[in-house]
Amino acid sequence: MAISKKSAFKSDEIMLAEFAKAISHPARIAILKEVAQRQSCICGEIVEVLPLAQSTVSQHLKELKEVGLIDGTIDGVKSCYCINWAAFEKISAAIKSFIDATQCCKDKNCCS
Amino acid sequence: MAISKKSAFKSDEIMLAEFAKAISHPARIAILKEVAQRQSCICGEIVEVLPLAQSTVSQHLKELKEVGLIDGTIDGVKSCYCINWAAFEKISAAIKSFIDATQCCKDKNCCS
DNA sequence: AATATTCATCGTATATTTGCGATATAAAAT
DNA sequence: ATTTTATATCGCAAATATACGATGAATATT
Numbered sequence: 404m405a406i407s408k409k410s411a412f413k414s415d416e417i418m419l420a421e422f423a424k425a426i427s428h429p430a431r432i433a434i435l436k437e438v439a440q441r442q443s444c445i446c447g448e449i450v451e452v453l454p455l456a457q458s459t460v461s462q463h464l465k466e467l468k469e470v471g472l473i474d475g476t477i478d479g480v481k482s483c484y485c486i487n488w489a490a491f492e493k494i495s496a497a498i499k500s501f502i503d504a505t506q507c508c509k510d511k512n513c514c515s
Numbered sequence: 516m517a518i519s520k521k522s523a524f525k526s527d528e529i530m531l532a533e534f535a536k537a538i539s540h541p542a543r544i545a546i547l548k549e550v551a552q553r554q555s556c557i558c559g560e561i562v563e564v565l566p567l568a569q570s571t572v573s574q575h576l577k578e579l580k581e582v583g584l585i586d587g588t589i590d591g592v593k594s595c596y597c598i599n600w601a602a603f604e605k606i607s608a609a610i611k612s613f614i615d616a617t618q619c620c621k622d623k624n625c626c627s
Numbered sequence: 628a629a630t631a632t633t634c635a636t637c638g639t640a641t642a643t644t645t646g647c648g649a650t651a652t653a654a655a656a657t
Numbered sequence: 658a659t660t661t662t663a664t665a666t667c668g669c670a671a672a673t674a675t676a677c678g679a680t681g682a683a684t685a686t687t
Contacts (some may be wrong), residue, residue, distance in 0.1 A: 404639060405676050411566040412541035420541045427536035428645080429524035436528075439620040447663060454523040459646050466644095468593075480654045480663050483582070488621055489606055492664055497616040501544070502607040508551040518674075520646075533635055540675080571676050582666095590634050592684045619637060 419501055421492045423472040430455060430463050438473055444484045470494075476486070527529045531613055537582040542567060542575050547598070550585055555594045582606075 424473060426432055437452060438444045446464060449458045459495060463485045465482060471490040477482050521529060538544050542565060550556045562572045567626060576596060579585045583602040588595050 407642075407675075408566055409541055410673095412545060416541040416544045419544055420539050423535045424539035425635075427532055427539045429521055429527060429528040430645095432528045432531055432535075433524060435617060436603070443662085446665095450664095452541045452597045455645095456647055459662075460668080462645080468589055477653090477664085482664060483670085486617070486620070488618075491617070495618070498614070501538075504526070505547060505551045505598070505603070506599070506600075518646080542675095559632090562634095567675095568637080568677050569634075570678075574675080575633080589634085589683090594634060 415497070419497050421470060422472075422497065425467060425472060428463070431467055434460070434463055434467065435472065438478050439486050445481045446484065447481065448482075453506070517605065527609070531609050533582060534584075537584060538581060540570070540575070543579055545571070546575055546579060550596050551598050557593045559593070559595065561596075565584065 409420070409470055412420075426435070433453060434449055437449050441448070446461065447457075450451070450460045450466075453460055455463075464475065469482075471487055472494070473484050474487045475485075521532070524532075529617075538547070545565060546561055549561050553560070558569075558573065558576060561576075562569045565572055568577075576585070576587065580587055580596075583599055584606070585596050586599045
């Protein structure tokens with residue numbers, strides 16, 4: 404791809420794009436759902452639900468962790484993943500604000 | 516990646532992931548903003564605003580078109596891109612519903 | 628008719644993502 | 658102490674994404 408031009412954009416656009424990328428794979432959406440719904444959210448149980456190998460799930464979990472959407476604490480042998488609600492809310496606010504800002508234009512006679 | 520496992524997931528998760536992928540690049544976010552705000556939304560003007568070559572912008576426009584987020588009509592020499600509001604609303608509703616459904620779990624004692 | 632303009636598409640290079648098996652690590656169970 | 662269990666990480670292969678120049682197609686201008 405030669406050199407990435409992503410950094411040439413506005414920081415809020417970059418941030419939004421990064422979050423969107425985090426949920427741009429059905430596996431990560433499914434993982435977020437599972438982690439949010441479970442009382443105890445252990446990686447192994449997620450693996451059972453998903454049609455993916457354990458190493459692949461672990462990798463998706465890592466990506467979600469890197470964007471800050473989930474926290475993972477190692478609790479003895481098992482690890483416990485949880486939604487980071489502060490990050491989740493920050494990020495969903497950014498998305499909603501993008502959606503709302505775009506929809507504001509709807510009533511203008513753009514391209515009518 | 517060997518073979519994509521995406522189709523092994525639920526259709527609403529796939530749909531959401533596809534939209535997220537569509538806005539997972541700052542260039543496409545910037546394009547959506549421009550197209551929404553402009554009265555006349557011609558590709559050339561978008562190219563002037565973005566730090567990308569014309570062919571690259573055209574490619575991003577194509578991707579947005581493929582997910583259905585924008586419509587493009589060829590109008591003589593120039594082409595006119597517009598937000599497909601029906602698709603945009605369907606998609607933003609899906610996102611908001613995902614966010615809200617996830618946040619519902621916030622008060623449960625998941626992982627305390 | 629020749630040229631210029633606008634945009635799409637093709638080909639190509641490189642980067643990133645996805646997926647998995649194999650292996651590593653570390654605690655728990657035997 | 659050895660084995661089992663749960664998870665992370667490494668290394669590889671294949672797929673996709675990103676970016677651009679070159680070229681093509683189609684209309685507008687001269």
